[in-house]
Amino acid sequence: MGGSRRRAWARRAVGGGRGRGGARFAGFCAPALALGSGCGLQIGAGVAATARGDARATTSVSASLNAGREHRGIVGARLTGAYDDGLAIRAGALRGGYDFVVVPGWLTLEPAIELGAGGPANRLYSGTGAYGGLAGTARLRPLPNSDRGPAFNVLYFTPELVLAPRAGFWMAPEGQGRGFDVEYAGELALRLVFGSDLAGPPQGRPGNDRQAPEGAEGVRP
Amino acid sequence: MTRPRAPLALALLIALGALLACHGRGPDTPPAPPAPPALEGEGYHAGVARADITPPPHLALFGHGPEGRIATGFRLRLRCAAFVLAQGRELVALVPCDLAAPSLALHREVGEQLARRGVPVPLDRLLLMATHTHAGPAHYFEARRYSGSFSSYAPGYDPRVVEFLGERIAAAVAEAYGRLAPACLSWRRDELAGLTFNRSYAAFARNRGAGGGEAPALARAAEQERALSRGGGPATPAAAERAVDAEISVLRVDARAPGAASCGPGAARPLGAFAVFGMHPTAIPNTNELYHGDVFGFAARAAEACLVEGEARPEGAPWRCEARGPREGEPVVGIANGVEGDLSPKAAFQSVAEARRLGRLLGRKIVELVEDREGRFPALARGPLDRAYWELRLPGARLGAGAREALCPTAELGVAAGGGARDGPTRLRLLTEANAGYRLARPHGCHGVKLPLTSYGADAEHDFPRLGPVALVRVAGGAIATAPGELTTVTGQRVREAVRARLGEAPAALPVVGLTNSYLQYFATGAEYELQLYEGASTLYGPRSSDFLVNHFGCLTNYLVRGDRGGCDNPARPDAAEPLRADPAPVVARLPGDEPDEAPRGRAPIAARAAVDGEGAFVIEAHLGRRPLRALSDRRRFWVEIRRGGEVVDDDRGSNVEVREVGEGERWRVRWQPDVVDDAGGCDPRCGGRFRFVIGVGGGAQLESNEVELACQRCPKGAP
Numbered sequence: 006m007g008g009s010r011r012r013a014w015a016r017r018a019v020g021g022g023r024g025r026g027g028a029r030f031a032g033f034c035a036p037a038l039a040l041g042s043g044c045g046l047q048i049g050a051g052v053a054a055t056a057r058g059d060a061r062a063t064t065s066v067s068a069s070l071n072a073g074r075e076h077r078g079i080v081g082a083r084l085t086g087a088y089d090d091g092l093a094i095r096a097g098a099l100r101g102g103y104d105f106v107v108v109p110g111w112l113t114l115e116p117a118i119e120l121g122a123g124g125p126a127n128r129l130y131s132g133t134g135a136y137g138g139l140a141g142t143a144r145l146r147p148l149p150n151s152d153r154g155p156a157f158n159v160l161y162f163t164p165e166l167v168l169a170p171r172a173g174f175w176m177a178p179e180g181q182g183r184g185f186d187v188e189y190a191g192e193l194a195l196r197l198v199f200g201s202d203l204a205g206p207p208q209g210r211p212g213n214d215r216q217a218p219e220g221a222e223g224v225r226p
Numbered sequence: 227m228t229r230p231r232a233p234l235a236l237a238l239l240i241a242l243g244a245l246l247a248c249h250g251r252g253p254d255t256p257p258a259p260p261a262p263p264a265l266e267g268e269g270y271h272a273g274v275a276r277a278d279i280t281p282p283p284h285l286a287l288f289g290h291g292p293e294g295r296i297a298t299g300f301r302l303r304l305r306c307a308a309f310v311l312a313q314g315r316e317l318v319a320l321v322p323c324d325l326a327a328p329s330l331a332l333h334r335e336v337g338e339q340l341a342r343r344g345v346p347v348p349l350d351r352l353l354l355m356a357t358h359t360h361a362g363p364a365h366y367f368e369a370r371r372y373s374g375s376f377s378s379y380a381p382g383y384d385p386r387v388v389e390f391l392g393e394r395i396a397a398a399v400a401e402a403y404g405r406l407a408p409a410c411l412s413w414r415r416d417e418l419a420g421l422t423f424n425r426s427y428a429a430f431a432r433n434r435g436a437g438g439g440e441a442p443a444l445a446r447a448a449e450q451e452r453a454l455s456r457g458g459g460p461a462t463p464a465a466a467e468r469a470v471d472a473e474i475s476v477l478r479v480d481a482r483a484p485g486a487a488s489c490g491p492g493a494a495r496p497l498g499a500f501a502v503f504g505m506h507p508t509a510i511p512n513t514n515e516l517y518h519g520d521v522f523g524f525a526a527r528a529a530e531a532c533l534v535e536g537e538a539r540p541e542g543a544p545w546r547c548e549a550r551g552p553r554e555g556e557p558v559v560g561i562a563n564g565v566e567g568d569l570s571p572k573a574a575f576q577s578v579a580e581a582r583r584l585g586r587l588l589g590r591k592i593v594e595l596v597e598d599r600e601g602r603f604p605a606l607a608r609g610p611l612d613r614a615y616w617e618l619r620l621p622g623a624r625l626g627a628g629a630r631e632a633l634c635p636t637a638e639l640g641v642a643a644g645g646g647a648r649d650g651p652t653r654l655r656l657l658t659e660a661n662a663g664y665r666l667a668r669p670h671g672c673h674g675v676k677l678p679l680t681s682y683g684a685d686a687e688h689d690f691p692r693l694g695p696v697a698l699v700r701v702a703g704g705a706i707a708t709a710p711g712e713l714t715t716v717t718g719q720r721v722r723e724a725v726r727a728r729l730g731e732a733p734a735a736l737p738v739v740g741l742t743n744s745y746l747q748y749f750a751t752g753a754e755y756e757l758q759l760y761e762g763a764s765t766l767y768g769p770r771s772s773d774f775l776v777n778h779f780g781c782l783t784n785y786l787v788r789g790d791r792g793g794c795d796n797p798a799r800p801d802a803a804e805p806l807r808a809d810p811a812p813v814v815a816r817l818p819g820d821e822p823d824e825a826p827r828g829r830a831p832i833a834a835r836a837a838v839d840g841e842g843a844f845v846i847e848a849h850l851g852r853r854p855l856r857a858l859s860d861r862r863r864f865w866v867e868i869r870r871g872g873e874v875v876d877d878d879r880g881s882n883v884e885v886r887e888v889g890e891g892e893r894w895r896v897r898w899q900p901d902v903v904d905d906a907g908g909c910d911p912r913c914g915g916r917f918r919f920v921i922g923v924g925g926g927a928q929l930e931s932n933e934v935e936l937a938c939q940r941c942p943k944g945a946p
């Protein structure tokens with residue numbers, strides 16, 4: 006198969022032949038697919054507050070792996086901005102967690118640990134502080150999707166409604182104020198999930214499985 | 227003031243209604259053609275014709291999914307045979323074509339073109355049958371999965387391909403209609419074993435004890451198993467070869483003298499023969515890049531050639547009739563595919579040589595039945611000719627009152643079908659799930675153990691056909707049942723029994739033809755479905771699909787015989803085409819345009835010399851001008867002849883000439899590979915002869931090659 010044919014094949018297989026936007030997103034998520042996972046692009050808004058300052062409106066954008074049909078570990082990243090004199094990016098964090106598929110195709114809980122840099126939303130100090138905290142994300146898929154039942158989905162997009170509370174400690178840069186500030190935040194978000202069963206967990210059994218349903222003879226070679 | 231407005235509003239409403247009605251008709255509901263006229267004289271009338279439907283190169287081939295290649299030429303030109311049968315005001319058109327599958331879009335297009343031509347063959351009397359060659363074009367399926375990703379190497383629906391095919395098929399039907407003349411019709415039936423085997427024997431064998439005991443193939447296979455393996459061992463090839471529907475039926479069509487009330491002994495050369503035999507024509511491998519009629523293409527040509535030579539061929543003489551191009555007035559042989567869902571050709575390996583070998587065996591059997599030298603089969607000048615036609619609405623259709631007595635509300639393809647059948651594996655087999663037999667451990671929902679294959683953009687409304695046309699035609703003491711898909715052996719035999727039991731009298735023949743008017747993929751029985759081999763995974767509407775089909779053939783027969791629907795409450799209107807609500811996607815342009823050919827003009831010297839290649843075929847690479855792509859689909863603009871002296875001995879309408887693009891539309895390789903009889907049975911009279919290519923391109927240009935000697939291994943030069 007020549008190079009151009011291979012590329013055309015890849016475009017059809019991954020992008021589903023549905024336009025360049027889908028292909029770009031597919032490229033973004035290709036590593037996730039290789040790991041047998043899906044990935045999500047999330048944007049949300051909410052509030053964040055510390056004990057020492059007023060609450061601020063925040064907006065976060067995050068990208069992370071996510072589970073499809075089975076529980077699995079995930080990694081991701083988040084950028085959070087706060088509204089002050091306009092929107093300014095205040096913090097970034099990497100996260101590692103675990104997706105618990107509570108009701109397949111409906112509800113997933115995603116506890117995670119976050120480590121980040123920047124500062125609290127209400128700008129307690131200038132400079133770059135360090136962050137460590139916990140996030141507990143609840144993701145709800147309101148629309149019908151094939152994960153609710155058995156299906157081999159080559160490629161899918163589905164939206165999720167996300168409730169994303171988090172809490173953590175900010176350590177200020179050296180020489181600025183006291184050592185730690187606790188920040189609480191909560192956001193409501195929309196996540197676009199991109200996934201595939203191509204490298205997902207097995208849902209059935211191959212034809213030569215000898216524990217076939219009662220009465221079946223299996224497939225002879 | 228209100229009273230005067232009421233009539234105005236009414237008029238506007240009526241006008242709006244009329245506009246909407248006109249708009250709603252669209253291209254899917256062509257104007258109804260006039261009713262068939264009463265024919266002159268009594269008794270059967272028949273007209274036969276043939277069409278060349280070979281498209282220009284560069285369309286994707288359909289049938290092997292993503293493994294299908296882009297066509298670069300042709301080996302056996304694709305053809306349709308049209309048989310128009312009529313009596314009184316009843317009329318039916320049987321149109322077997324070298325296509326992978328029919329589509330309702332194409333069926334409607336042919337109907338529309340016939341209506342435009344004023345040919346009174348309405349949609350419910352037009353039976354478009356595909357031979358299921360896997361080397362026919364794609365791009366004419368309104369169902370999105372058949373034109374979408376994974377359907378072929380270059381997916382897409384091209385309305386111009388539909389128009390192209392529709393025009394040529396309609397022309398053949400119109401020609402056959404125009405030739406309607408008094409005729410004698412005669413059914414011939416026999417068994418033809420040894421050409422096929424059951425490729426999914428494990429699934430087939432599961433029908434035992436599942437209500438499948440009525441299928442003769444089951445009994446035959448079981449008997450063979452018992453003989454070969456006491457206590458039931460692994461399937462043997464012999465058992466798999468007996469697990470087939472080996473019935474072959476032929477309807478011979480002869481001209482009858484006007485006014486003659488009966489048929490005497492048949493003429494040596496009939497007008498044509500409509501044959502039905504079940505076999506997957508997959509003797510050509512999926513690496514093929516040429517339009518190709520496969521086994522049935524060879525068989526039809528061999529039969530036509532043998533019928534021409536029939537008078538001169540003494541009984542017992544070797545079968546040497548070569549499948550060259552047909553001439554005007556010669557018999558038309560059309561082969562429709564029968565019960566073939568799980569039947570593969572018994573080829574030693576997939577190749578042109580094996581396709582030709584099997585095709586000649588099938589063609590020979592057809593000729594034997596047509597010639598009927600023992601005079602076993604009487605010909606009829608009159609008799610019943612009637613038919614019933616339903617376009618069943620499939621999603622959620624019921625076949626009984628119980629909760630599970632229904633088809634699934636949506637069609638789904640099982641992922642286990644993704645890797646293809648054993649005679650056409652695809653690269654998707656690298657996925658465990660895409661291999662035959664992959665299934666859920668526990669049944670889930672309507673589709674049971676099937677794991678549906680789906681993707682972003684799936685559209686239950688448009689992905690698969692929702693209408694399933696079924697028809698039953700009674701003619702000449704026999705009956706033809708047609709189904710919109712591929713029937714496994716046991717499904718086919720159950721359909722045949724359901725019809726036979728209700729017809730009231732044993733028909734002279736009862737062929738079950740699949741792949742007619744639309745393509746619903748497979749109809750595996752419930753027991754076969756449970757294994758999710760290729761046929762089960764490709765049964766779209768769930769495990770009751772086969773039962774539904776069998777049940778509705780019973781009802782259809784009741785409707786034909788008694789006029790009632792016999793308990794089937796499908797909302798399909800009898801004897802009418804349903805509105806086709808299609809939204810094909812993606813719409814593409816694949817058919818080469820009508821750009822002017824830059825073909826050489828006048829008589830020009832050929833650019834390269836003919837030679838003999840490693841397979842003993844004559845081959846020539848020729849510069850034929852720039853991109854004569856459209857020309858290849860039109861024999862007035864492109865033709866190849868093989869000449870010996872001044873005599874034309876073969877041409878590209880036969881089975882021996884192969885044309886392939888090798889250089890961006892400018893250089894073409896033409897091969898001539900005659901089927902030389904060169905063995906202990908006798909020498910081919912062509913051995914040692916000198917032949918040359920003559921190639922016509924464009925407006926009158928003619929290219930002639932040097933002469934090359936046809937060398938044979940055993941026979942001396944020129945010695946027959």
